[in-house]
Amino acid sequence: xxxxxxxxxxxxxxxxxxxxxxxxxxxxxxxxxxxxxxxxxxxxxxxxxxxxxxxxxxxxxxxxxxxxxxxxxxxxxxxxxxxxxxxxxxxxxxxxxxxxxxxxxxxxxxxxxxxxxxxxxxxxxxxxxxxxxxxxxxxxxxxxxxxxxxxxxxxxxxxxxxxxxxxxxxxxxxxxxxxxxxxxxxxxxxxxxxxxxxxxxxxxxxxxxxxxxxxxxxxxxxxxxxxxxxxxxxxxxxxxxxxxxxxxxxxxxxxxxxxxxxxxxxxxxxxxxxxxxxxxxxxxxx
Amino acid sequence: xxxxxxxxxxxxxxxxxxxxxxxxxxxxxxxxxxxxxxxxxxxxxxxxxxxxxxxxxxxxxxxxxxxxxxxxxxxxxxxxxxxxxxxxxxxxxxxxxxxxxxxxxxxxxxxxxxxxxxxxxxxxxxxxxxxxxxxxxxxxxxxxxxxxxxxxxxxxxxxxxxxxxxxxxxxxxxxxxxxxxxxxxxxxxxxxxxxxxxxxxxxxxxxxxxxxxxxxxxxxxxxxxxxxxxxxxxxxxxxxxxxxxxxxxxxxxxxxxxxxxxxxxxxxxxxxxxxxxxxxxxxxxxxxxx
Numbered sequence: 001x002x003x004x005x006x007x008x009x010x011x012x013x014x015x016x017x018x019x020x021x022x023x024x025x026x027x028x029x030x031x032x033x034x035x036x037x038x039x040x041x042x043x044x045x046x047x048x049x050x051x052x053x054x055x056x057x058x059x060x061x062x063x064x065x066x067x068x069x070x071x072x073x074x075x076x077x078x079x080x081x082x083x084x085x086x087x088x089x090x091x092x093x094x095x096x097x098x099x100x101x102x103x104x105x106x107x108x109x110x111x112x113x114x115x116x117x118x119x120x121x122x123x124x125x126x127x128x129x130x131x132x133x134x135x136x137x138x139x140x141x142x143x144x145x146x147x148x149x150x151x152x153x154x155x156x157x158x159x160x161x162x163x164x165x166x167x168x169x170x171x172x173x174x175x176x177x178x179x180x181x182x183x184x185x186x187x188x189x190x191x192x193x194x195x196x197x198x199x200x201x202x203x204x205x206x207x208x209x210x211x212x213x214x215x216x217x218x219x220x221x222x223x224x225x226x227x228x229x230x231x232x233x234x235x236x237x238x239x240x241x242x243x244x245x246x247x248x249x250x251x252x253x254x255x256x257x258x259x260x261x262x263x264x265x266x267x268x269x270x271x272x273x274x275x276x277x278x279x280x281x282x283x284x285x286x
Numbered sequence: 287x288x289x290x291x292x293x294x295x296x297x298x299x300x301x302x303x304x305x306x307x308x309x310x311x312x313x314x315x316x317x318x319x320x321x322x323x324x325x326x327x328x329x330x331x332x333x334x335x336x337x338x339x340x341x342x343x344x345x346x347x348x349x350x351x352x353x354x355x356x357x358x359x360x361x362x363x364x365x366x367x368x369x370x371x372x373x374x375x376x377x378x379x380x381x382x383x384x385x386x387x388x389x390x391x392x393x394x395x396x397x398x399x400x401x402x403x404x405x406x407x408x409x410x411x412x413x414x415x416x417x418x419x420x421x422x423x424x425x426x427x428x429x430x431x432x433x434x435x436x437x438x439x440x441x442x443x444x445x446x447x448x449x450x451x452x453x454x455x456x457x458x459x460x461x462x463x464x465x466x467x468x469x470x471x472x473x474x475x476x477x478x479x480x481x482x483x484x485x486x487x488x489x490x491x492x493x494x495x496x497x498x499x500x501x502x503x504x505x506x507x508x509x510x511x512x513x514x515x516x517x518x519x520x521x522x523x524x525x526x527x528x529x530x531x532x533x534x535x536x537x538x539x540x541x542x543x544x545x546x547x548x549x550x551x552x553x554x555x556x557x558x559x560x561x562x563x564x565x566x567x568x569x570x571x572x573x574x575x576x
Contacts, residue, residue, distance in 0.1 A: 098301050
């Protein structure tokens, strides 16, 4: 007998056990992926009934996606991609720089900086939504209004404690000898960073990249307070008005929901390994 | 000397982008929120100092007190439900087999989905008429159609249902990571002693998972009271305020009624409550550890 798992289910063989497992895992799949599958099928179905969900397609059509175009869904999708693209780029650069300082240098005030990072992680961002809207409308000292701009949705997600700390942990593991060797060879600070440190950190970039992507893509309150005019709406916040749009119909809403949902699902499926790694490291660090 | 000074300059240069962004979009808003909570905020007339009036107003507001209870109930229910279901799933899906890896990835999908989109899907599934998807399924097992989001008595529970659906797989993954770390020889020893599966679970697995449970509790305490998107999309606090939570109320106060001072006070209260909850969980954890 083997003891691989707590329940030892895998050791149970025989037709009855197999049948039980098929039913059990089947039920899990239905419960957790069923709604998503329903969305996928319904978005391609000529749905007229706003109450029902099509789980099995009678016929497939792209009609909903064509109509979605008339309701500016692709503009919202583009806005989402602009925000997530530049936001993620900024987040990665900011994280890598900060992590390099935290992992590789010794300096006074390091504990204080770490404390700041942890504080921002403990602080639920929803709580500062109201004052954040005031700050965005008139940035202190700079007096710039970021309401109804892409920057207003990009800058606030630019620094993320989680991704800085994950990156820092990873950089600490890069052997310092490599850096010293490069320095002896006469490489400067910048060159050492770009030719030695950064290439070695590629796996960690994958981790914070996929997390950053889903985090920014899932932003709701921020675009809600920044984008007042519909031409800056991101797809997630546009869904609500598509729902109340009488002439758009449920098909457009479903097509738009699918488009809003797919990118992060695809990112997860493509970067599963990195995702799991970040999940456990992030949870442990809390 | 010059070298080390240059080194220090480089350090702060590297940290500057992160610190500036945090300052502008986290700490200044935090301070401003606290500051504005003592004022009657009027866009063109200038702010007027009102002391603790905003706090008095919000504490005396039945809607706010109700919202605090709804948030707490939702947080506790979601946490307990996700943890219980997550543990069950983790135990059932544990193992190195390839098909289990597939089941894990599939079950985990809800966690990475965009909340706003998923909430639209659930809103349709929760349709109160007997043609709604969930009511159709209930019909198969001869249960009468439920109103779900449309009734004051079930709106909060329905939101909780969706939250557990999305939260349990997350907890499952963290628990699975904890299960991997359990010493297999303990299971073997238990089997030699003739322990049943239940006893093995009760005396080996669950105690070993204790640190994992505390991590999940801590995360739940930080995240618990701040729910917004799911409520905003599913019910927007209705029907009749039965699912109003702190954040949806603050949002309405601030952006729809323009009561920025009162809304800021609400934000400060929410922050304090979150802090208390987090510290409480940590204290319980300490006591447990002793």
